Amino acid sequence: MSPGTTVGVPRLSRDHLSRPRLLAALGDGELPLRVVRAPAGYGKTALLAEWARGRPDGSATVWVTADDECATRLGFWSRVVALLATVHPGLAGVEVGADAVGHLPTLLPPLLDAADRPLTLVVDAAERVDPRVEQDLLRLVRHTARLELAVGTRRDGELTDPATQLSLDAVTVGPRTLAFTADESARLASELRSPLTTEQVAALHETSDGWPLAVRAGLRPQREHPWPAAGENDQLSRLQRMLVGDLEQLPGFDDLVLLSVVDGVGVRQAELLGVDLDGHPILAAVEDRGLGGWEDGLGEPRFRLQPLVRDALRRRLDDDRLRDVHRRLVDWYEDRGERAAAFESAVIAQEWQRARTHLGQAFREVAGGLDKHWVRRADVPRPVLRAQPLLALFVGVAHYAVGDVAKAVRMLTAGVATAEWQRLSRHGRVSVDHVWIQGMLTLGLRFAGRDELVQPALRRLHGMLPRAADPTGELDHLRPLIVTQTASTHLLLDRVDDAVRALADRPAGTVRGSGALHPESLTVLAHASAGRVTLARAALAELVEPGLPRFFNAGFYAIPKHVGAAYVHLEDHRPDAAADALAQVLPHWPTMEWWPLVLHARTLQRWHADGPAEALRLLESGLDEKSRKPLGAAMRAMLTAQRAELLLAAGRPAEARRLIPSRRIRPYPRLAVAKARGLLLDGDHARALAITVAPEHEHRGTPRDRLHLSLIAASARLRSGDPAAAARAFADAVALSGDTGLRSPFAAMPRSDLRTLAAEHPALRADIGRFPALFPEPDALVSLTRRESAVLAELATSDTLPVIAGRLGVAAGTVKSQCRAVYRKLGVSGRDDAVAEARRRGLL
Known part of the structure; x- marks a missing residue:
């Protein structure tokens, strides 16, 4: 057979989009194990097929797609050995029987090691095979140097277990990596000659979060899904109809709609909602289409719908039914101590006092546990916001967090706080609601950039705290939060010493999780920004990686720490380390x-x-x-x-x-x-x-x-x-x-x-x-204009003046005039001398 032989590798479709970054992630060198794990619709097969066709010359690649015939251990190995024998004659005499199949992982390695060229085995749809096959495959690649294994699967198993990854030189490519980037979505649109505009393609990518199935469906309008249909005025509505429209004809669709209220539902939680997940007829169809699937979590497995699909289904619930479901979920989450989920369900169920209770007792836990876009799904009536200032403050901050700055400022400052202050102040004493109203004013003014008003508002807030009547102790729970927000305000007012004093006076609290480290994170920034590098270094040493909560460095509370760390690294002459610290902030x-x-x-x-x-x-x-x-x-x-x-x-x-x-x-x-x-x-x-x-x-x-x-x-x-x-x-x-x-x-x-x-x-x-x-x-300082500085920078390149003129968007004669002005100011007579003199003066 010829070099670079492939057996059974599927052909690539005409609309396949080659993604070099994924091929690079799999690698083209020798590697015992590669796993591509993701639900249906993520392009696992296409990626493995392109990678398999690019294997180096002199190798042989055999492809096996698991189906019903090879789902058993005997069926799988019968097919694999037969296919391997076509590229390696030494396997032609191996018989696979029911008695011998368990011994194959021991029998095959010496035969494979005798092969005259490297062999690659690709197993697609591996989730269908007997779990014992995974153990066989691992034993095989551990004991032979001539066989590489690549696997495509929908589910986690022994091949994706972290222990396996550590014991083998292995690579796993997951859903996050397989998702399209914005550039890939745009390239696919161009290759498919999609009728969508550039803006529509970008919106499709953003709303689908790069989910390949949704991107492809949205870019290729089909005759059976014309757009727009009645009542549809955007691309998202059409895409969601394409994904879930025909599910309505399947038995159990109403149950699926009910399950959409939860982001991943387990068996017991589904029973609470009145749905029996065991053998439910619609779940297999949803999983086969790539619209959702089972995930292994910290507790029991959960069935999770893709976010776009979940959103489309959830819209089919009427308000009364939705509120009824969430009333039941509030109790469920409270019993399990899941404060954030209990709060969101209470808001949707319009259980306002219960929502207020969770905020008052666990503000940080609620804020840290919510998807930041929850506020766009919530509808809190204005009368409730007037009656519940703490809830209004939290909702306003949530709008700011998702970029709705104007809405946040309006909510926190326009009319609500003023009217409530006038009404409540007639009672002659300070209540907890007084404090939250003043907090709303302070945050709203801060968000609006009104520094001249923020400082008196903050002073007033702190003047109210000792006088507030707080029979339930709500303020005691939230004093650490008030301290960190006070320090944050001082930092944004560039009053760094005031921030340091506020943090030094913080009370000992019982805050848990990442929020407990927010004061320490702010302390790093405050000292580093002020120039107290020794103190900043000491504060940074208290936030060393092994002692931090999981994902702390990727979260909001770590932003001040990373910025402060960058300043410290610059004091140590380490700009690369400073760049690494700041890179962790950029997602926010x-x-x-x-x-x-x-x-x-x-x-x-x-x-x-x-x-x-x-x-x-x-x-x-x-x-x-x-x-x-x-x-x-x-x-x-x-x-x-x-x-x-x-x-x-x-x-x-x-x-x-x-x-x-x-x-x-x-x-x-x-x-x-x-x-x-x-x-x-x-x-x-x-x-x-x-x-x-x-x-x-x-x-x-x-x-x-x-x-x-x-x-x-x-x-x-x-x-x-x-x-x-x-x-x-x-x-x-x-x-x-x-x-x-x-x-x-x-x-x-x-x-x-x-x-x-x-x-x-x-x-x-x-x-x-x-x-x-x-x-x-x-x-050495010379007064160059902006244009002269740009021309001087271009002179340091090897390009000619006409090329430079084209890059700067001006005529060549204009560039020549500007060059003469630069030469005169630098006291030189030519281009090379100008560049040398500019470098000597530190201008380049």
């Missing part, structure tokens, strides 16, 4: 309130790793992406100061100067640092010095701000001809650095000044020398 980027702090940290990391030009691009793209998000004055000042300093570092002082008028810097030490640095680099030493010694910055600035200002003062005094005063200012900075562990501000000094002033501190000079020079020398 679309909806997080922390985005200004995350953007600041990401930009700083990019500056240290790739220079100011790349960092400036990242900052500006992030601001453009979040342009519709409310941004408070403090966070705006923080990012404006960073942008101004990046413009200075990139050799664009004129633009930096326009960003920060002198009248704006008084309330914000970060702006004062950027302004003073710009004046220093411009040669205006007197004005730079005046800013650094202003008294308001001493008591409002963080140690980081004060260290920057001290170093700018030292440079200004040195360049003004007062070396003794410069040495004193530098000594103060060194002392502050020693107290805090903060080093990076020294890298922002002009290097010539650092060499002069740090002559008596060789260890410090060696440490700072490992940082990149963040700013050009003052005498």
